[in-house]
Amino acid sequence: MKTYENFKIRLTTHAHKRYCERVQHISYEELTDQCNQQLYKREYDHNKNWFIHLSGVWWSYEVEGDVMKFLTCYGKTTANLPAGLKWAQRHNDSLDLQTIVS
Numbered sequence: 001m002k003t004y005e006n007f008k009i010r011l012t013t014h015a016h017k018r019y020c021e022r023v024q025h026i027s028y029e030e031l032t033d034q035c036n037q038q039l040y041k042r043e044y045d046h047n048k049n050w051f052i053h054l055s056g057v058w059w060s061y062e063v064e065g066d067v068m069k070f071l072t073c074y075g076k077t078t079a080n081l082p083a084g085l086k087w088a089q090r091h092n093d094s095l096d097l098q099t100i101v102s
Contacts, residue, residue: 007068009035015059015070022075023057035070 009032011019016028026034038044038055046053050060058074 005040007039007066009039009068009070011035011070012072015073018075019057019073022073039068 011028011032013028016031019031020026035054043055044052050062052059052061052068057076059070060072060074061068061070063069
């Protein structure tokens with residue numbers, strides 16, 4: 001697993017908005033701090049192909065230097081979201097996030 005001690009997370013406003021809609025309402029600053037602490041403590045079990053499952057919440061991201069920019073939040077679930085998205089794409093289908101996120 002990669003280590004991210006020197007990385008900082010930055011959220012897009014879209015990612016923050018989706019987190020508030022799909023997980024819980026929280027300020028932008030609090031969420032950024034929370035995500036940075038979770039990343040530093042390695043509270044993730046999946047991190048590849050631009051998806052991270054950080055403390056039970058699925059995010060897509062991109063890396064810019066030493067910044068992980070979270071682009072969107074898919075919500076909190078134990079489902080393997082990247083596998084589900086690949087399946088949906090292969091079958092010209094989509095996922096209903098409301099049925100798989102808690």
